[in-house]
Amino acid sequence: MGMRKAKITDWQELSELLHQLGYPDTDLFIKSKMEKMLNHPDEELLVYEQNGKVAALISLHFIPQLALKGDFARISYFVVDKIWRNQNIGKKVEEYIIDLAKSRNCDRIEVHCHSRRERAHRFYESQGYKESPKYFMKKMDEDGSLQS
Template identity: 55%
Template sequence: MTQIRNAQVADADVLVELLAQLDYSAAGFIKEKIRALLGHPDAVLLVAEQEGAVRGFISLHFIPQIALAGDFCRVSYFCVDSRQTSQGIGKQLLEHAEKLAKERSCDRMELHCHSRRLRSHQFYERQDYEDSPKYFMKKLG
C-alpha cells in the first residue's frame, strides 16, 4: 500500500537519488531546499512511501492568477523511482496533488516536461494532461 505524506528533511538522501534519475545533482543543497519548501505557504513537497521506503515525490506550487478566476498549481518536480514505475505510484501522487489543488481553488494543473522524456509524456496523456507546446526560459546569473 502506498502512503502519501509531506516530505521531511530526513528524506533528503532519497530525494537526491530520485533527482539524479532526472539528471539533476542536488546533493549540496537539498536539505536547504526542502526546509524552504516546507516553510513556504504556497508550496507542498510530498513523498510516496511503500513498506517504509520513499518511492517517489512531487513538488507543487500554488500560484494566484490576476486575470482568471481560478488559480493554478504548478508541478515543479515529479519523480517515481525508475525501479518502481508502472505500479500506480505516480498516478496516486498526481491524483493527491490534484485534490490539494482543487482544495486551494486551483482550476488547472501545469507542468513542464522535457521533450526527451517520452515515457513521461505518455503517462501525462493517460492522466488527461494536454500538450501545451510553448515554454520559454531565461537563465539568470
C-alpha cells in the same frame, strides 16, 4: 504507506530520486532547498512511501491568478523511483494532487516536461494533460546577469 509531507530527514532519498530524474549532485544543497519549500505557504513537497521507503517525490507550487477565477498548481518535479515504476504509484500521486489543487482553488495543473522525457509525456497524456505550446525561459547567472 501512501502520501505524506516530505521531512528534512528524507533528503538523501529525495536527492537519489532527483539524480534518477537527471539532476546529479543535489546533495550539496538539497537540505536548504527543502527547508525553504517546507516553510513556504505556496509550496508542497510530498513523498509517496512504499514499504517504509520513499518511492516517489512530487513538488508543487501554487500560483494565484489575478485575471482568472481559478488559480494554477504547477508540478516542478515528479519522479517515481525506478524500482517502483509501472505499479500505479504515479497515478496515485497524481490523483492526490488533484484533490490538493482543488482545495487550493486551482482549476488547472500544469507541468513543464523536457522534450527528451517521452515516457513522462505518455504518462501525463494518459492522465488527461494536453500539450500547451510555447514556453519561454531566460537563464541568469548567479549575479543576475543574463546568460548568452
